[in-house]
Amino acid sequence: MTLKTLSPGPRPAGDVRSKRRTSLGRSGLKASGTNVRDRAERRLAVRMTAPSLILMALVAAVPIGYALWLSLNQYSVRTAGLSRFVGLDNYSSALASHEWWAAFGQTFLFAGLSVSLELVLGTAMALLLNLAFKGRALLRTVVLLPYAIVTVVSAITWETMFQPNLGLVTNVLSALGLPGGDVAWLGEQGYAMAVIVLADVWKTTPFAALLILAGLQVISAETYEAAELDGAGKWQTFVHITLPLLRPAIVLAAIFRTMDALRVFDLPFVLTRGANGTESMSMLAYSQLRENRLIGEGSALSILTFLTVMAVSIVYIRFAGGNIREVAKEDQ
């Protein structure tokens, strides 16, 4: 507290310092008498965050806890309210089923394909948006448009593009005599996945591009000037300076996009209803729950989906993201 009043200048950006200051304030609690406001501030902080935390516990933690309970029971499809405790049976039968592993593999295939395309395209787009040229503002607006679109609409848009006779892509392909012109894309294994990946890339590459662009813009111009003065070529500059400095932004985009891709639901739901090798983990849980009314099995599948996504995020944070920890550090 004392530190705060003594230095009214702009607070240095270093967040380590703010952390140190906090601990200083805490240890000095007994010693100095100026800590009345310090304590008031802490109390206020608790009161301001409590409503949100309670609300989030109610809408996130309680349902997930209840899902755990549901997943340990079997519910009668015919008689409402009739149930029996079955322990982990729902999990063992899910993990032994072909459907779960198929959905698991398809979800990861989708996530792997779409996220890698989005990162490559997103980096290219970001580099483009970072160039100073006439029409850059227009390009940014245009690129941003698909991002704001309702996912269901982006699914429908790509459905119109790939319809056998009506579609632009199918027509162009057959006009050029290329394979795929006479294929019902959404009705064929493999092709259906390609459309879903494309629809996702179309809608979410702007997000990756803007995150990476923000990373590009904080690389100082002087760094580039120095590289240029040292005679580094454009490619050398890109590989040895731009990419390493962009790594945190790219990893962050990868994390956000992967977490999102692993819960994919809307696109396959609208485009294929999960047919032709496109059923995702979320879709499988949904169809057990809603269409087959298997509450116990559906809950077990949704918990499995949840655990899978969380496991991937932990792996990411462990191995790829020193920068996620930095983000967390900034928040202290």
Place this chain on the structure above:
Amino acid sequence: MSTVTATGTTAARADRSHPTRRGVASLGPGRRPGKFGPGKRRLRGEARLHPLVWVFVVAVMSFSLVPFYWLINTSLKTGSSLGEGELFPSQPTLDNYVSVFGSSEFLLAMRNSVIIAVVTTCVALIFASFAAYALARLKMRRKGLILTLILSVTTFPAIAIAAPMFSIWREIGLYDTLPGLIIPKLTFALPLAIYTLTSFFREIPRELEESAYIDGASPFQAFRKVILPLAVPGLATTAILVFISVWNEFLLAVTLTTSPAARPVPVAIAFFNGTSEFDQPLGTISAASVIITVPLVVLVLVCQKRIVSGMTAGAVKG
């Protein structure tokens, strides 16, 4: 590599007096190249773009825009022309739009979507503005842990919330109602709002609170009278982002509704789609899609800067 960076710092130090690249770039394309010497200090791509770069620009623009065009094109076709891939509809018709606006189901879905998105956004913003301020500015224990928890909720798969909510709501009668959708949607709207707002609050200069404190304000008064009015742009940005994400949300909406009474637009369109696998009313669906896309496009055109700053807020620090 190491030599490059080592010399880089010295060169950078010697170069401080020069305008930065971005500063020069804002002078526009009228600046003569070569003014600062033989191309050494030329802007990245400022003078002349490689023709291949232009090809790439055009490709990116087409990739973004052509699907929209095709959606509109499809929405202007009916009957047999829906089976043809004409680049321009030979007999454009607004019939599809007329039938969409004539459908009470679609209008009801619009109403539901607006109510759900507005209420969820407002509730999330009210709760989040307090929490975000405390997390951004006040002294507090376990701040890092709390923020990590909040951030991790945004990565939860919605099915893990939807599945139990489906059972709970059917038991207590909230299934297939608007409140029954608004409450679970807060699960994702609230953390998004808190996270975005926290980074906006951090950007407000600290001196403002300091001087409020010196004037005798309590921390809460400083928040309410000084910070909150200044945070209006950040609040607006957050509201836009939360609104878009709630408007787009599909899984909770499709799991927790069963009739047009509570169905929001994305679900209504998806079920429009699903009547039969072989005879799809693709023209009408496209028209409905265009209709709900127009407001979002306008939003992007008007609030582009806000959306971009909100999307990247907190992600990468300068």
